[in-house]
Amino acid sequence: MADPRDEHVGEFSAAPEEHVDAVPIAESESLWRDLVDAIKGTERDYTTGGIGKAILLLAVPMMLEMVMESVFAVVDVYWVSSLGASAVATVGLTESVLTLMYAIAIGLSMGTTALVARRIGEKNPEAAAESAVQAIGVAVFASIPIMLVGIFFAKDILTLMGADAWSIEHGSRYTAWMLGGNVVIMLIFVMNAVFRGAGDAAIAMRVLWISNGINIFLDPALIFGWGPLPEMGITGAAVATNIGRGIGVAIQLWVLFRGAKHIRVLASQVKFKASVMSQLVRTSAGGIGQFIIATSSWIFLVRIVAEFGSEVLAGYTIAIRIFMFTLLPSWGMSNAAATLVGQNLGAKQPERAEKSVWITGWWNMAFLGLVSLAYILLDTQLLRLFTQEQAVVTAGADALRILAYGYLIFSWGMVMPQAFNGAGDTMTPTKINIVCFWMFEIPLAYVLAMKLGMDQYGVYWSVVAAESMMALLSIALFRRGKWKTMEV
Numbered sequence: 001m002a003d004p005r006d007e008h009v010g011e012f013s014a015a016p017e018e019h020v021d022a023v024p025i026a027e028s029e030s031l032w033r034d035l036v037d038a039i040k041g042t043e044r045d046y047t048t049g050g051i052g053k054a055i056l057l058l059a060v061p062m063m064l065e066m067v068m069e070s071v072f073a074v075v076d077v078y079w080v081s082s083l084g085a086s087a088v089a090t091v092g093l094t095e096s097v098l099t100l101m102y103a104i105a106i107g108l109s110m111g112t113t114a115l116v117a118r119r120i121g122e123k124n125p126e127a128a129a130e131s132a133v134q135a136i137g138v139a140v141f142a143s144i145p146i147m148l149v150g151i152f153f154a155k156d157i158l159t160l161m162g163a164d165a166w167s168i169e170h171g172s173r174y175t176a177w178m179l180g181g182n183v184v185i186m187l188i189f190v191m192n193a194v195f196r197g198a199g200d201a202a203i204a205m206r207v208l209w210i211s212n213g214i215n216i217f218l219d220p221a222l223i224f225g226w227g228p229l230p231e232m233g234i235t236g237a238a239v240a241t242n243i244g245r246g247i248g249v250a251i252q253l254w255v256l257f258r259g260a261k262h263i264r265v266l267a268s269q270v271k272f273k274a275s276v277m278s279q280l281v282r283t284s285a286g287g288i289g290q291f292i293i294a295t296s297s298w299i300f301l302v303r304i305v306a307e308f309g310s311e312v313l314a315g316y317t318i319a320i321r322i323f324m325f326t327l328l329p330s331w332g333m334s335n336a337a338a339t340l341v342g343q344n345l346g347a348k349q350p351e352r353a354e355k356s357v358w359i360t361g362w363w364n365m366a367f368l369g370l371v372s373l374a375y376i377l378l379d380t381q382l383l384r385l386f387t388q389e390q391a392v393v394t395a396g397a398d399a400l401r402i403l404a405y406g407y408l409i410f411s412w413g414m415v416m417p418q419a420f421n422g423a424g425d426t427m428t429p430t431k432i433n434i435v436c437f438w439m440f441e442i443p444l445a446y447v448l449a450m451k452l453g454m455d456q457y458g459v460y461w462s463v464v465a466a467e468s469m470m471a472l473l474s475i476a477l478f479r480r481g482k483w484k485t486m487e488v
Contacts, residue, residue: 035060039202046199046340047121047347051356055336055363058201062332065192065205069328072212077321079220080237081386085314086164087234088392089306090171092317093161094178096302099295101146101179105186107291108139109193110421111284113335114342116197117422118488120262121346125198127276129265132194132256134277138284139190143183150179161299162306170234177238184245191252196339198263203255211248215240283488286426290417290433297437301459304449308456315395316456318386322396323403326371327410333364334414338422341483345423350484357419357478364411372407375400399460406464409471416474424488432473441466 039061046054080087112135119128149157154176158168188211192204218240225231232239256265305316337360344353375382379397387393417429441462448458 039064039205044199047343047349047352051340051352052359054340055333055356055360058199058336058339059333059360059363061201061205062196062335063329064332065201065208066328066330066332068205068209068212071325072215074321074325075216076219076237076241077318078386079223080234081314081318083223083234084166085310085387085389085392086166087171088314088317088387089310090158090163090167090174090234091237092302092313092320093158093163093167093306094171094175095317096161096299097157097175098178098182098185099298100292101143101182101186102189103291103295104142104146104288105139105189107286107288107426108135108142108186108280108284109189110287110338110426111135111280111282111424112190112193113197113338114283114422114424114426114488115280116194116263117199117339117342118346118424120198121343125263126269128194128198128263129269130273130276131280132191132263132265133269133271134273134280135190135194136187137272138277138280139186140183143186146182147180150176150182154179162303164310173235174238177235177242181238181242181246184242184249187249188245188252191249191256194256194263195252195260196335197342198260199339199343200260200262201336201339203260207248207251207255210251211244213244214247215244218243279488283424283426286428286430287421290426290430293430293433294437297442300442301445301463304445304459305456307450311389311391312395312456314387314389315383315392315397316399317396318383318392319396319399319403322375322382322400326368327414330364330368330411330414333360333367334418336360337415338418341419341422342424345484345486350481353423353484354481357415361412361415364415365408368407368411372404375404375407379404395456398457402457402460403463406467409468411471412475413467413471416471416478419478420474420483423483424486425483428477428483429474432470432477436466436470436473440469 035057044057046058077088077091080091112131115131116128119125119131154172155168157179158172158175163171188207192207195201195204195207219237220226221229222232222236222240223234224236230236256263257267258264302313302316306313337357340356340360341353344350344356379401380393382400383393383396387396417432420426420428444465445459445462448454448462449456450458452458454461
């Protein structure tokens with residue numbers, strides 16, 4: 001039976017002492033009960049009680065959310081790989097362009113999380129809801145140019161990216177669908193950022209599980225034409241993505257207006273509010289910038305890898321999907337640090353915010369350290385789960401193994417930038433990305449691959465070197481503590 005308090009988020013936030021569930025984390029009956037509450041959704045205050053438990057309660061649903069995202073990524077490429085190396089290459093090339101859209105979505109999500117978390121920490125859920133409405137508006141507006149470019153210039157985009165004849169002729173519809181329907185991806189990112197920033201990570205988890213579950217079923221059904229459904233080939237994968245995530249967006253809107261545990265949007269708040277939108281755009285600008293920098297460098301790397309043939313590019317694409325299978329849950333743990341930083345700064349507890357980040361970083365390092373061993377020891381076996389083409393398997397196994405060598409340091413390169421972003425300091429990671437990706441990674445990849453004869457291996461080692469540099473710079477700047485004084 002639904003809890004009637006869910007319908008009165010503003011009342012709960014304004015007077016938490018009237019509700020027995022609004023207790024510090026340290027007073028919870030047991031760890032198991034806390035984990036159950038985290039997955040179901042809880043009204044607990046994450047600015048009080050044990051820090052380790054607070055991280056756990058936020059990180060668990062965020063990691064489970066990202067697990068489903070990573071499962072989708074792996075299943076998607078699994079079914080597409082049955083259509084051949086050119087089909088996988090089409091997915092890789094399209095996603096390298098889509099990363100520019102992801103940069104806007106993730107950057108906007110960072111600003112959204114920072115503002116919502118800060119307002120929740122200040123015990124001002126009405127202002128948090130206003131930030132949510134403006135974030136949705138910005139997301140819709142930002143998706144329009146990408147939609148138009150994708151619909152009308154899909155073949156030109158694939159040609160520019162070095163696609164082969166099959167990809168240009170048969171894969172362009174996949175590209176058009178993915179870019180044309182980018183609004184659903186943009187919205188699902190932004191609205192889940194609202195829930196995470198408010199402390200309602202369980203809702204974000206459930207939405208992504210539902211939408212990607214639908215996507216995973218529809219993927220093979222539309223690719224191969226199961227039952228009455230049409231056989232659409234590679235285009236079916238894109239249609240499945242748009243349907244699954246579109247349903248996810250509808251669920252998000254319903255929950256946001258019905259009222260979650262910590263945030264609810266009222267119909268009266270659905271209007272343009274220049275001051276809030278301006279603040280959101282300013283806070284998000286750095287986040288968008290840092291990911292545009294990172295993802296545009298990714299496009300250059302894919303373009304270099306494409307020079308060595310479709311088999312190498314297909315292997316690289318599969319390796320990255322496997323890589324993301326564990327990197328996304330790690331990203332979920334990093335999101336927990338961002339939420340805790342924002343909420344604790346809002347509650348005027350900067351030292352608690354800092355300690356949360358260090359604990360999360362060590363946990364993340366332990367997690368990725370174990371994963372790296374599996375990737376190094378089982379590289380070929382993992383690739384064979386997706387394809388039996390020996391050239392693709394060899395290329396993908398090499399990429400997976402080399403990238404795994406940098407996994408330990410990658411863990412800090414994820415948590416520390418998210419800590420800055422959670423504080424609203426999105427410019428520091430942006431500057432770090434400029435140095436590490438544009439000034440270091442791209443030139444290094446080109447020189448190693450094209451000038452020194454290392455071929456695609458030069459690209460892989462440049463990624464390890466750049467990510468390591470980013471982690472070390474982030475740690476050094478985080479220790480200075482200037483992020484503690486950020487106002488959002």
